[in-house]
Amino acid sequence: MQPVIELFGLSKMFGVGDATTVALDDINLTIEKGEFVAIMGPSGSGKTTLMNILGLLDTPTHGEYYLEGKAVTDLSQHKCAKLRRDHIGMIFQNFNLLSRSTVIDNVALPLTYRGNAQAKRLTAASKLLRTFGLNEREYYMPYQLSGGQLQRVAIARALVTNPAIILADEPTGNLDTKSSEIIMSELADIHMQGNTIIMVTHNPDVAIYANRVIQMIDGTVASDSKHPETLNTTGNKRPLSSFRKAMDAAVNANKEFVEATAALLPPKTRGKRKAAAARRKRMAIKSRKAKK
Numbered sequence: 279m280q281p282v283i284e285l286f287g288l289s290k291m292f293g294v295g296d297a298t299t300v301a302l303d304d305i306n307l308t309i310e311k312g313e314f315v316a317i318m319g320p321s322g323s324g325k326t327t328l329m330n331i332l333g334l335l336d337t338p339t340h341g342e343y344y345l346e347g348k349a350v351t352d353l354s355q356h357k358c359a360k361l362r363r364d365h366i367g368m369i370f371q372n373f374n375l376l377s378r379s380t381v382i383d384n385v386a387l388p389l390t391y392r393g394n395a396q397a398k399r400l401t402a403a404s405k406l407l408r409t410f411g412l413n414e415r416e417y418y419m420p421y422q423l424s425g426g427q428l429q430r431v432a433i434a435r436a437l438v439t440n441p442a443i444i445l446a447d448e449p450t451g452n453l454d455t456k457s458s459e460i461i462m463s464e465l466a467d468i469h470m471q472g473n474t475i476i477m478v479t480h481n482p483d484v485a486i487y488a489n490r491v492i493q494m495i496d497g498t499v500a501s502d503s504k505h506p507e508t509l510n511t512t513g514n515k516r517p518l519s520s521f522r523k524a525m526d527a528a529v530n531a532n533k534e535f536v537e538a539t540a541a542l543l544p545p546k547t548r549g550k551r552k553a554a555a556a557r558r559k560r561m562a563i564k565s566r567k568a569k570k
């Protein structure tokens with residue numbers, strides 16, 4: 279099966295000369311359809327830079343990015359915008375809602391870019407807001423909502439186009455425990471519908487919802503662990519209640535695993551890392567060739 283995302287030797291530099299920051303350093307990564315990936319790591323380790331590149335809001339300095347098998351590194355801005363519109367839903371830590379638009383207009387906005395008629399847009403937005411428990415807030419302005427409600431609006435907006443890939447940068451970063459739990463169970467439901475989710479978080483209690491944890495340090499992938507027992511295969515459409523039970527069990531089973539992964543690993547030596555990256559790249563290219 280075609281991976282959703284493949285990165286080969288991806289690097290990102292900011293600034294020039296002495297002021298250069300290496301935000302991403304030779305990242306190789308494959309994400310399969312239906313994975314729920316948590317990206318962890320200290321502040322400044324490159325998580326947001328990676329999310330922005332994955333979401334086609336930024337371009338790498340070096341390396342290749344394949345989105346659903348398509349090389350996207352050299353696409354025009356217009357083509358990137360179209361790909362983003364059709365495949366990706368993004369959730370930002372600071373919500374990024376339009377302050378002068380109502381809740382329902384904010385949620386319906388991505389459908390405007392798709393050229394859907396107003397009635398259709400509002401119906402879809404309204405339906406989603408209902409499932410998020412916000413049906414009575416449709417015509418409120420963003421400043422009239424709590425942080426938890428705002429984040430639910432932001433998630434509704436990210437989902438209104440039914441994107442196959444959801445990118446969430448610290449979606450619970452500003453929220454209290456209860457709001458975080460609501461958001462996470464909503465993301466878990468979306469994951470259950472077969473969508474791929476990539477989520478940055480600092481919080482091990484949030485990361486336990488994922489079935490793969492990637493730890494970033496200094497712009498590199500320091501560790502990458504999949505939890506086989508909670509790994510959902512694509513198209514797994516178990517009913518919600520049984521999933522809830524499975525998830526609760528997974529949360530407990532996973533906790534230890536995530537805590538272990540979340541502990542900072544010593545950075546590997548550069549030589550070893552380079553050699554491993556080169557090996558992975560060779561293998562990935564070989565397996566791509568074999569598939570053709």
Ligand SMILES: Nc1ncnc2c1ncn2[C@@H]1O[C@H](COP(=O)(O)OP(=O)(O)O)[C@@H](O)[C@H]1O
Pocket residue numbers: 292293299300301319320321322323324325326327328
């Ligand atoms: N637009 C930018 N200009 C210059 N440096 C940047 C920019 N964005 C990020 N950086 C730098 O890149 C590194 C990674 O940042 P970031 O991806 O935001 O990390 P994280 O999200 O893990 O905290 C940091 O050193 C940061 O200062």
Ligand SMILES: [Mg+2]
Pocket residue numbers: 325326327
């Ligand atoms: Mg960040």
